[in-house]
Amino acid sequence: MALSALSALFLVFAFALVRSTPALGDIRKARNDRPAVILSADGEILDELKPANREWVPLGRISPYVVAALIATEDRRFYDHHGIDWKRIAAAAVHTLSGDRQGGSTITQQLARNLYPDDIGRAPTLTRKLREAITAFKIEAVYSKDQILETYLNTVPFLYNAYGVEMAARTYFSKSADRLDILESATLVGMLKANSTYNPVLNPERALQRRNTVLGQMNKYGRLGPDAYTRLKRQPLHVDFAPQTEPPGAAPHFSAQLRKWLIAWADRNGYNLYADGLVVRTTIDFRLQTMATQALGWQTNQLQWIANQAWNERTGCWPGNDLFQTFMRQTPDYSAARKAGQSDRDAIRNLASNSNYVRALCRSKAQVQAGFVAIDPRSGDIKAWVGSPDFSAEPFDHVQQARRQPGSTFKPFVYGAAFADGARPGDTIMDRNVAIPLPGSAIWRPTDAEPPTERPMTLRDALAFSRNRITAQLMQREGPAKVARLAQAMGVRESPLEPVPSLALGTSPVTLREMVSAYATIANRGAYVEPRMVTRIEDQHGKVLTEFPSAAPVRALPAEAALTLVDVMRDVVTRGTGSDIRTRFGIRTDVAGKTGTTQDNADSWFILMHPQLVAGAWVGFDDGRVTLGSYWSQGARSALPMVGAFYDMALRARAIDPGARFSPEKRPPPPARARPHRFLFWRF
Missing domain, CATH: 1.10.3810.10 (Biosynthetic peptidoglycan transglycosylase-like)
Known part of the structure; x- marks a missing residue:
């Protein structure tokens, strides 16, 4: 009797397990090796999502x-x-x-x-x-x-x-x-x-x-x-070892980010990305993606040559360099030497005598990195995405994953807030040394490469030539909290922004994708459109399973203020810090942009706006303590050429319309003024 009861319990238990094992339908799919195919907007294969x-x-x-x-x-x-x-x-x-x-x-x-x-x-x-x-x-x-x-x-x-x-x-x-x-x-x-x-x-x-x-x-x-x-059995073991690497697709960093989103979508909707043969149509423009990859590769190769001169075994990468000693102390080799009983001095000396160790460490620290992304401001469509110079060597994505200080590329948010409040490009602020009080009795004294002129400077000139002292004073008038809220509304929606006066100069780390998205808001007359990666998903027979229309635009900045900001930022590329766009790359179409360099030369930025495409680049090193120096680390010399080369190719190929304009030929009228303030002065 007891044996019968035990057998019955076992059968019930086994039957319950049947329901917890894969269904027959899932097992039939297991042999189907039909991974989802990721296509560009123009029908080219970007990647296959193989398991x-x-x-x-x-x-x-x-x-x-x-x-x-x-x-x-x-x-x-x-x-x-x-x-x-x-x-x-x-x-x-x-x-x-x-x-x-x-x-x-x-x-x-x-x-x-x-x-x-x-x-x-x-x-x-x-x-x-x-x-x-x-x-x-x-x-x-x-x-x-x-x-x-x-x-x-x-x-x-x-x-x-x-x-x-x-x-x-x-x-x-x-x-x-x-x-x-x-x-x-x-x-x-x-x-x-x-x-x-x-x-x-x-x-x-x-x-x-x-x-x-x-x-x-x-x-x-x-x-x-x-x-x-x-x-x-007497024969020797013959091996011809050749590790096989999956060649990256045309937009590997984009595909990596998209895979995360697709896995969640497939789970919610009952699809198998690796067996159902799904076709994912994206917003990437294959031509623009190719141009972006070429432009980033060309510029980083030039910069790598410069980095190699500054960081080699005779200059930056030698034990006499305190920073390189710090790098050495952070390696497992150093830790092993200390655990073996060596003193700090002996460990450094012995490791320094190993040329292979020094060369490998130097190469890992002095590898130039970059990110590039381009967005259509009208629809939010991401048209190009390059997360690093070499996905196989550096899969870390400098478009979406890296948060770096944006430097002066953050300044347009300050000026946008001012124009929304009624300021005009011709309004002036005294170019003078300022001391801005901070909590805890601290004082912030923003500086520029040029000495103060002690004369009034227009807001147009201050942004065109990226003057820190003027921007800091304008920030005091608008308030850090207001500027932070505006930046978030315009597209900086994932990275936290610390509402402090120095935020005006880009001290809060953000991603390149956020910054380009925010500039797309400026180009779209102040209307934010959430960036889009996918337009639709089809089954293997071409039946549309779901479509993803562009997000509805959300007003972030008054249209007139956005047009005024675009007009002022035209001067950046016409006669200001981004003038190489005109003089070196010969781009004559209607564009506006901004350069950015952090105070410690760790981050170089440039973002350029065209009515149909906004593109930006970041250049630097994974370790922010490594730089190219004060000259080559400037956004105009590191990041701008990448963007300039990209737009030159895009315009020549007619991938974007050279005749497109932000506004009519006549510059937009100034917005209504909230209060008279032709000359603005602050004393701190």
């Missing part, structure tokens, strides 16, 4: 030696069972009870674990084994034996980001899976027991022993003759 570095090949394109070795080693009764080998389980139990633990999993059970690691798990519990067995039965019900073998061999991992036997064959033997000989096949199958332990690159002796074990199993079960086995 791993894998190329699916049919069973007919896999060496028969691989199949023979796999079955002989992992599941010799593979064709005789329906997912569970009861004889093997019984034998494994006997061995385990006698102290020789053995596994009893079939190829189908292993496939279940590989396909559904989260659903099944790997804990050595009865619940896990039951889930695995149930899933194996479901797989056998859906797939033929050959389909199970094909799926298994295309999904099993082999280290070095190689998934499936095709990528493993290329990685370890520099050939395709159909050309693997019997020794190579046995080596790869031998790795399945423990990838790291039997890694033929790092552990060749263990890999050789394991390969011969596989050959022995093939001999034992009639898949290899005795003479051949005796001859083959």
Whole structure:
């Protein structure tokens, strides 16, 4: 009676587990290797969202030696069972009870674990084994034996980001899976027991022993003759190691950000990004993306040459440089030397004598980084996105992930607030030294490269020539809190802004994407449009699943104030700090922009507005303590050429209209004035 009750409870428990295992529909999808395709707005493929570095090949394109070795080693009764080998389980139990633990999993059970690691798990519990067995039965019900073998061999991992036997064959033997000989096949199958332990690159002796074990199993079960086995097991281990890297797409940083959003969307809507063959149509313009990549690569190559002169083993990267000593003290090599008993002085001296160590550390610290993004101000569509000079070497995204001080590119928010309050470009403030009191009896004294003239300066000239003293005084009039709110309304919506007087000079770190989005608001006559990455998603047959229209514009800055700000910022590129746009790159179309350089020369910025496209660039180093010096770190010399080259290409290709204008030929009339203040003076 008790046994019957126990059996009934077990059946109820097993039935409950059935519902917690993958459904048959999900299992049918597991063999579908149809990743979502990301397309540009003009129909070019930007990327494919593969779950791993894998190329699916049919069973007919896999060496028969691989199949023979796999079955002989992992599941010799593979064709005789329906997912569970009861004889093997019984034998494994006997061995385990006698102290020789053995596994009893079939190829189908292993496939279940590989396909559904989260659903099944790997804990050595009865619940896990039951889930695995149930899933194996479901797989056998859906797939033929050959389909199970094909799926298994295309999904099993082999280290070095190689998934499936095709990528493993290329990685370890520099050939395709159909050309693997019997020794190579046995080596790869031998790795399945423990990838790291039997890694033929790092552990060749263990890999050789394991390969011969596989050959022995093939001999034992009639898949290899005795003479051949005796001859083959004497052969050395031949490896032709060539790690396989997935080539990045045309917009890899954009794709990386988009993948995060798509995963959440797919989860909410019941789609599989890796099997349903979705087509994701984005806002990226393939031509503009190519131009942005070229412009960023061209400029960073020039700057890298300059950085290499300033940071090498004879100048910046030598132990006499206190900063480089600091870098050395932050490395694991230094920590290991100190733990070994070396003094700080000895550790620094010994590490400095290692030229390979110094060169590698120098290269890692002195690698020029940059980010570039372009947005259509009318729709919010992101048209180009380059997060670093080389995605493979630096996947960190300097468009979306990096927060850096924007320097003088933040100043237009101060002037925008003033124009919204009725100020005019011709209003003046005295160019003089100022001392601005801060909480706690501190004093802030903003300075400029040029000495004060002690004469009135117009707001137009102050922004065109990026005068800090004038901007600081204007900030006092408008108030830091008001300026911070305006910047947030215009597009700086993720990074916190500290409402302090120095915010006028860009002391609060922000992202490049936020800044370009905010400038797009200026170009769009003060109406903020949330940036858009995707226009629609289709199924594999072209049926539209969902569309994503442009966000409704939200008024952030009065239109007249925005037009006035654009007009003043025209002077930046006509006769101010951004004049190289006209003189060097010959851009004659209606554009306006702003340069930016932080006080410590760590960050260089330039953002340029065109009625149809706003683009901005940031240049610097991942470690803000490394700079190009006061000359080359200026936004006009580091970031501006990148943007200038981009617009030159875009205009020549007619990717944007050279005749487009922000407003009629006549400059916009000044906004109504709230109160008379032709001459503005503050004394601190």
